[in-house]
Amino acid sequence: MSRPIVEEEDERTHEYPDRTLLKRMVLYLLAYRGLFAADVAFVAMGIILAVWSPFVLRQAIDVDFPSATSSGDLYPLLLTSILYTVIQLLSWVSSYGSGYLVAVMGQKAVYRMRQELYQHLQRMSQNFYDHTSSGRILSRLTNDIDKVSEFLAGELIDTFAQLFVVVGIGIVIFTVDVQLAFISLTVVPMLAVSMLYFRAKMRTAYRSTRKTISSVTSNLAESISGAKVTKSYAREQVSSARFAELNRADYQSNVDASKATSTFFPVVRFIGSIGVVLMLAFGGMRLLQGTLTLGTLVLFIQFNDQFFRPMLTITNFYNTVQSAFAGSERIFSIMDTRPTVLDAPDARQMPEIRGHITFSDVTFSYIEGRPILVNFNLDILPGEAVAIVGNTGAGKTTIVNLLNRFYDVNSGSIEVDGINICSVTQDSLRSRIGLVLQEPYLFQGSVRENIRYGKPTATDDEVIKATEAIGAKAIFENLENGLDTQVGERGARLSEGERQLVSFARALLANPKILILDEATSSVDIYVEHMIQRGLKALLKGRTSIVIAHRLSTILNADRILVVDNGRIVESGTHTQLMNKKGTYYSLYELQIRPGAAPVLAR
Numbered sequence: 001m002s003r004p005i006v007e008e009e010d011e012r013t014h015e016y017p018d019r020t021l022l023k024r025m026v027l028y029l030l031a032y033r034g035l036f037a038a039d040v041a042f043v044a045m046g047i048i049l050a051v052w053s054p055f056v057l058r059q060a061i062d063v064d065f066p067s068a069t070s071s072g073d074l075y076p077l078l079l080t081s082i083l084y085t086v087i088q089l090l091s092w093v094s095s096y097g098s099g100y101l102v103a104v105m106g107q108k109a110v111y112r113m114r115q116e117l118y119q120h121l122q123r124m125s126q127n128f129y130d131h132t133s134s135g136r137i138l139s140r141l142t143n144d145i146d147k148v149s150e151f152l153a154g155e156l157i158d159t160f161a162q163l164f165v166v167v168g169i170g171i172v173i174f175t176v177d178v179q180l181a182f183i184s185l186t187v188v189p190m191l192a193v194s195m196l197y198f199r200a201k202m203r204t205a206y207r208s209t210r211k212t213i214s215s216v217t218s219n220l221a222e223s224i225s226g227a228k229v230t231k232s233y234a235r236e237q238v239s240s241a242r243f244a245e246l247n248r249a250d251y252q253s254n255v256d257a258s259k260a261t262s263t264f265f266p267v268v269r270f271i272g273s274i275g276v277v278l279m280l281a282f283g284g285m286r287l288l289q290g291t292l293t294l295g296t297l298v299l300f301i302q303f304n305d306q307f308f309r310p311m312l313t314i315t316n317f318y319n320t321v322q323s324a325f326a327g328s329e330r331i332f333s334i335m336d337t338r339p340t341v342l343d344a345p346d347a348r349q350m351p352e353i354r355g356h357i358t359f360s361d362v363t364f365s366y367i368e369g370r371p372i373l374v375n376f377n378l379d380i381l382p383g384e385a386v387a388i389v390g391n392t393g394a395g396k397t398t399i400v401n402l403l404n405r406f407y408d409v410n411s412g413s414i415e416v417d418g419i420n421i422c423s424v425t426q427d428s429l430r431s432r433i434g435l436v437l438q439e440p441y442l443f444q445g446s447v448r449e450n451i452r453y454g455k456p457t458a459t460d461d462e463v464i465k466a467t468e469a470i471g472a473k474a475i476f477e478n479l480e481n482g483l484d485t486q487v488g489e490r491g492a493r494l495s496e497g498e499r500q501l502v503s504f505a506r507a508l509l510a511n512p513k514i515l516i517l518d519e520a521t522s523s524v525d526i527y528v529e530h531m532i533q534r535g536l537k538a539l540l541k542g543r544t545s546i547v548i549a550h551r552l553s554t555i556l557n558a559d560r561i562l563v564v565d566n567g568r569i570v571e572s573g574t575h576t577q578l579m580n581k582k583g584t585y586y587s588l589y590e591l592q593i594r595p596g597a598a599p600v601l602a603r
Contacts, residue, residue, distance in 0.1 A: 016332065021325050024332060028109035029152060035108075039101040043161040046094035049087050051168045054302040056084045062295030098161065106153025114145050117331060125341040126406040130366075135218025140334060143213050144327035151324030159317035169307050173300065177292070180300050183282050184307070187275045191268065198264045205257035206322040212250035214330070219246050257323075275304050341408050343425050350428040353417045354382040355513045355544030357403065362412035364402060372398045373567040376412070385540055387547045387555035389588065390564035396548045399564075400516045403546075405429055416514070434512030434543075438519040438550075440503035442491030447476055448483040450491075450502050454510030466509040472501040515543045519550040552589050561585065 030036060064077040121137065173181040223239055279300050286292035359378040365371040372395045380386050388396045401407055402414060405421055414421050421429050434454070442450045451466060452458050458466075463483065467473040475498065479485040491499040507515060549555045556575045563571035563578070563585045571578055571585050578585035 016329055018325060021328050021332070022321075025109075025148065025152060025324070025328055026156070028113055029105055029156070031112065032105050032108055035101050035105045039098055039105065039157060042094045042098035042101065043157065043164070046091060046098060046161060047164050047168055049091045049094065050165050050306060051172055053084070053087050053091070054299040054306070056080060056087060057302065058293075058295035058299040060084070060295075061298055062293045098157070102157045103153050106149065106156075109152045110145060110149040113148065113331070114141060117141060117145070117335060120335050123339055124337070125339040126401070127340045127366075128337065133218045135220065136214050137334075139214035139217040140331055143217060144330050147320075147323045147327035148331065151320055151328075156317075156321075162317075166307055169303050173303055176299065177296060180279060180283060180286075180292070180296075183278050184275055184300060184304055186278065187271050190271050190274075194264070194267050194271065198260060198267075201260045202257070202264070202322045205253070205260050206326040208253040209250070209257050209323065209326070212246070212253045215246045216243075216250050219243055272304070272307075275307075276301060279304060341405060341426065344423060347423060347425045348428075350416070350419065350424040350432055353419075353432050353513050356380070356382045356415075356417045357514065357544060357546075358415045358418075359399070359402075360413050360415070362402065362414060363410045364398065364407065365410060366407075371410075371567065373402075376567060376569075378562070378569065380544055380546070382544055383542060385545045385547065385557075385559045387549050387558035387561045388564055389549050389552065389555070389561060389585065394564045395567040396564055397518055398567075400435070400518060400546055400548065403514075403516070404433055404435060432513050434507040434510050434515045436500075436503050436507050436515075436517045440491070440499045442487045442494070442499055442502060444487070444489060446481075446484045446486055447479065447494075447502055450487060451483075451505045451509055454506045458509050462509060463505070466505040467501075469508055470501065470504045472505060475501060513543060515540065515545045517545065517547045519548050552592055563588075 060077060060080045064080050068074050068077050117140065170181075170185070173184065219242065223243065279297070283292055283297040283300060287294060287297055357378070357380040359376055362373055362376040363371055364373045364376075376395075376399075378399070388399065390396050402409055403421070405414075405426055408422065416429075416432070443453065448460070448463055451463050455462075464473065467476050467483075476483055476485075479494075479498075485493070487494055487499075487502070491502070494502070547555055547558060555561060558575070560572060561575060561578055562569050563583075565584065571581065571583055573581070579589065
């Protein structure tokens with residue numbers, strides 16, 4: 001198949017305003033309104049208690065202590081102490097209740113977000129996967145979601161609660177003492193300036209960390225899946241050096257982010273301490289003048305602590321939110337990417353078919369201006385077995401990709417039994433087509449489960465009959481646990497030939513009316529290939545079949561052989577007819593069967 005080399009586009013994320021990202025993430029929380037309402041109640045309770053607590057202390061200092069000293073009556077002080085203890089217990093209850101509900105709500109929101117992202121990825125067209133590595137996609141579903149999880153599962157609601165605490169304290173202190181209130185708030189402009197200054201730095205830093213960890217994850221996934229190739233070429237040191245380079249970049253980006261954070265926190269603490277110093281100075285003078293009570297001064301100092309403690313929480317939140325914004329930006333960037341192949345609004349289900357395939361003046365290109373097929377025409381009759389051969393990049397696999405509608409044609413049309421494939425749903429179209437690839441993909445599980453993948457409702461007897469039909473029953477019976485043998489990741493515990501036989505049986509069990517074999521026997525050794533020729537006849541019987549051939553010996557009995565070159569059919573006929581022509585097919589066949597000649601028909 002001809003595939004363009006395209007720079008990966010998944011790191012070219014859309015840039016969204018912070019307000020947009022925040023709104024979209026909050027909507028995931030608001031989907032659970034019952035939990036949200038209960039959490040608001042706990043938060044409101046916590047705010048009231050936080051504002052009330054300093055007044056109880058003032059009561060103890062200004063009223064109860066002097067009363068106990070003068071009269072020796074400790075009862076009022078005891079009541080105040082009990083009230084203060086109850087307030088602290090209720091504060092613990094409100095904090096626990098709010099924290100638990102937020103965690104549950106946040107995890108539900110993250111679960112939903114991850115599920116939506118996964119489902120969206122399932123709907124994405126093949127073009128998306130051509131340009132995006134699996135490791136980077138995995139990073140979206142893990143690393144980026146985890147950062148959003150930290151944000152939604154606690155930080156967001158808690159920070160908003162702290163904002164209300166700050167507002168509540170700001171209102172209350174003006175009702176107590178206007179002069180001290182203004183003095184305590186003189187440091188707020190300094191705090192605002194510092195937050196604005198660090199905002200851009202932290203956003204840039206955390207964007208960088210999301211990209212670098214994505215690169216690390218991508219490289220790691222690629223290295224694990226290609227471990228055998230790495231070992232076979234003794235490239236372990238080169239692979240380690242590449243990983244070290246990416247890992248070092250991730251390390252540096254996180255250090256830069258930490259540098260911004262570690263600078264910001266001390267600044268906020270210092271600003272808070274300035275507020276305490278100012279209140280001690282001015283409050284102390286007024287205390288000596290007799291215009292301020294000690295209880296009121298303690299109340300303001302405690303309020304200052306309660307005012308700047310939320311500021312530290314908000315600062316820490318800012319740290320988390322920048323990382324979450326960077327992660328959510330990458331998540332929403334994928335969610336907002338539309339598939340290039342879409343079902344029409346009025347798309348219908350593909351009915352039962354006979355398998356008549358027609359390509360009419362089809363033109364297609366992966367990259368604009370570099371067409372693979374140009375005005376391509378092909379008519380395949382129901383039940384006909386057509387083989388397609390040609391050099392690498394001729395357009396063989398592109399033909400079957402378009403028939404499966406993994407991509408849409410640029411112009412022209414493809415019809416099955418006179419029905420334009422763009423007028424039916426993709427799922428219903430592909431359910432009528434069986435596809436066996438050159439590199440069969442097996443999922444974790446048993447041989448039986450992988451064969452049943454194309455027809456989950458198949459009985460064990462149907463599975464066995466499918467293995468018999470392709471001549472593989474004895475091979476599977478000789479495995480360690482027969483059909484219940486675990487195949488391992490990507491079928492690693494089976495040989496290439498055994499994996500291909502599983503894919504053959506899977507295709508036969510699905511019983512499609514159209515069957516495509518995309519160089520499906522190229523990974524099967526000569527002995528196994530000879531053994532499954534009988535099975536291939538059973539597989540192709542009564543179906544319209546398209547066979548993309550690597551070994552010309554496997555297509556000698558095809559009803560028609562098409563030779564494709566530069567997206568055009570240059571020869572067509574049976575094996576005998578084409579050999580008699582002594583044209584392109586004859587040359588290819590001679591080159592392949594001549595002793596010592598290298599095969600030229602690779603995909």
